[in-house]
Amino acid sequence: MVRKIACWAHQLSAWTFCQRLPVAAHTPHGKLSDFAASLQSFTAAGDLRGGTAAHARIIKLHHSVSRSFSLWNKLLNFYSSIGYLHHAFLMFDEMPERDVVSFNTLISARIRCSQSPHESLHLYSRMLDEGVQPNGLTLSALLSGYNTTNHPQIFLQIHSHAIKLGLNSDEFIGGALVKGYEKLTGLKDAMYAFVEITNADIISWNIMINASAQRRDKESVVNVFCTMRLKNGGGFDSFAITSMLKTCEETRDLGFGVQLHGCSLKVGLDSDTPVGNALLTMYSRCEKGVGSALQVFVRILKRNIISYTAMIGAFVQSEMPKKAIALYREMIREGISENEFCFTSVLPAFSELSSIELGRMVHGRIVKSEFQYDVGVFNALMDLYFKCGSLEDAGLVFESMNRVDRISWTIMICGLGQHGKGREAIELFSLMKERGFVPDDVTFLGALSACSHGGMVNEGFQIFKSMIGEYGIEPRREHFACLVDLFGRVGRLEEAERFIEEMGLEFDPLVWETLLGACEIYGELDMGKRSAKKVMLLKPSRSDGAYVTLSNIYAAGKMWEDKGKLRQRLDGSGLRKEAAQSWF
Structure with missing residues (x-):
């Protein structure tokens, strides 16, 4: 209701102003600023009716306002901002005169509406033909308004033109060049563009810090940040901190993240929402547990959806x-x-x-x-x-x-396989490929697991071969373990052991654990002993499961004395079998 009242009040005010305009137009030019302010309010509100009424008044008072660049440019900006680009172009062509703001307005509008730079460049060429001198905003819009990697030659040509015009030291152009070169050729050329900026402000420094962070170059991030603090009297803002925190992705990055947390604490930025969210993400990635993340969360003054999502993810x-x-x-x-x-x-x-x-x-x-x-x-x-x-x-x-995407198919294949629907899972795997989706290593793992659960040995080997030969995916230890499990589930234990030896997997405890599980199912004592011994040798600190499985094999064979001795060894080793959990 409040918004409706405000909207009506705004329209009434604008209408009243337009009614008074003919009188104002013949008074000193100070009144034209009121007209410009009204146009600006129409633009902010997206008020097409008010803006077109103002346009009609301008046409009517053509001789009184013909030399007012500001008024015409605000009207041009009005049509561009509300998406009436065709009207903007028509008006642009009929303007008495055009200045750099006129061209900048239309170039920016064209960039927003098109991924291709060619129409914007055509406007730029027209600008030069009409003798209008471009400024930093003109070239920075052209440099940053499209995908640099798709049009590298155009990017380089605009940079050359900036040098020719003596504008390459402009902070707007310098920032656009830093962003473009980081994507196009890397951090070295981005740094060259940055040092050309004559008076780098905090925005320019932040752009360089962010470019270094995008490349995950911690050394460059720290160097730029320290240099910025030296030249700017130690000052920095939340954008610099959030950019640098992007580089903290692993446990080994925790120390750097904590230092950044300390910097934000010293200047009171830790309770700032963007910084708090970035710190939450850093701690959830780099630190086990939620202690530090929770402390950061409670200190954020204005928590938003990002804050809650990051904390939920950490839990x-x-x-x-x-x-x-x-x-x-x-x-x-x-x-x-x-x-x-x-x-x-x-x-x-x-x-x-x-x-x-x-x-x-x-x-x-x-x-x-x-x-x-x-x-x-x-x-x-x-x-x-x-x-x-x-x-x-x-x-x-x-x-x-x-x-659907590849992950959708993979979830379905894995889910069906885990619930004993191996045949349905493999049929879905075939359908996925028929529909043009390319499986990845996780998809193949799900398909192999489905074959294992369904006892489909031949299908499993065909899938394994296609993974290597047709798709060029290098098998991981989990893929090999699936094949060992596949042999084991159908009782072909000797083939499973031979496969381990032929594939050079003797030093992988996972495949021996898998074979040991199959030996328990079929009561294979000798192979079970060998498999358990391998697991105990290769993974001594996590071999509690091997002790228990071998103990079960002894019990199934009524070898109670051997079972007792094995239990004594397990108790003496200090290992404890983790309690299982059920979904029910």
């Missing part, structure tokens, strides 16, 4: 699904609506708890939201339903998707 990553769900509920109570990233972050928490009813409630919220067709969100939903044992719901989600 899920640390296997604390109940806390993740509790925080999600708090976010909903605060009136913050989910986005696609929030949905994909919180759904694994429900998967971890196998809480299908709560998962369906979130599914309902997804359907009511604007993200009901988001591929990533629906992939997370499929994964939820598979982990909760509802193959039917997972299949319905897959069938209802308007668009």
Whole structure:
């Protein structure tokens, strides 16, 4: 209601002004500034009716305002801003005179509406032909308004023209050149462009820091940041901190992240929302547990959807699904609506708890939201339903998707295979390839696992061969373990052991663990002893499972004395078998 009243008041004010314009037009030029202010308000409100009425008045008072560049340019900006580009071009052609602002307005509008630089360059050529001198805004718009990597020659030509005009030291052009060269040729040329800037302001420094961060060059990031502080009296802003935090992606980066956290604390930026969100992401990536991330979260003064999503993700990553769900509920109570990233972050928490009813409630919220067709969100939903044992719901989600990607197919193949639907999984794998989707190593792992669960030895070997020969994917230890498991499940234990030796996998504990599991199923004592010995030798600190499995083999063969001795060895080693968990 308040917005409607404000809108009516604004239109009434504009109408009243337009009624008074004929009188104002014959008074001193100070009144033209009122007209310009009214046009500016029409642009901000996207008020087509008010703007066109103002245009009509300008035409009527042509002789009174013909020399007012500012007024014509504001009208040109009005049509460009509301998307009436055709009207803007018509008006541009009929303007009494055009200056650099006129051309800049239209060049920027053309760049916003087109991915091709050619129409913008045509305007630039016309600008030069009319004798209008370009400025830093002109060339910076041309340099940054399109994908540099798709048009490298044009980028280089504009840079050459900037040098010819003596504008390459301009901060706007310098910033655009830094961004372009970072994408096009790398950090070295970006740095060359940066040092050409005569009076680099904090925005210019931030652009250079961000370019270094994009290349994950920590040394360059630190050097630019320190130089900036020396030249700017130690000052920096939140953008510099958030850019540098992008480089902290692994555990070994924690020290650097903590130093950046210290810098933000000293100047009071840690409670700033963008910095707090970046710190949350850094700690969730680089540090085990959620202690530091939680401390950062509670200090953020204005938490937004990014803050909550990052903290929920940290809880899920640390296997604390109940806390993740509790925080999600708090976010909903605060009136913050989910986005696609929030949905994909919180759904694994429900998967971890196998809480299908709560998962369906979130599914309902997804359907009511604007993200009901988001591929990533629906992939997370499929994964939820598979982990909760509802193959039917997972299949319905897959069938209802308007668009699927490779991950969608992979989730379906893995889910069906894990639930004993090996034949259906392989049929889906074939359909995926028929429809032009290229499987990756994870897809092949799911297909091999499905063959293993379904006892389809020949199909499994065909898939393994195609992975190497047709798709050029190098097998990982998990792929080899799947084939060993495939042999083991159908009782072909000798072939499994021979496969391990032929493929040079004698020093991989995973394949021996897999073979040991098969020996337990078929009561194969001698091979079981060899497999267990290999696991104990290759993975002594995590071999508790091998002790227990071999103990079970002894028990199945009624070899109670050997079982007792093995239990004594396990107790003496200090190893403890981790308790299993069930979804039910």
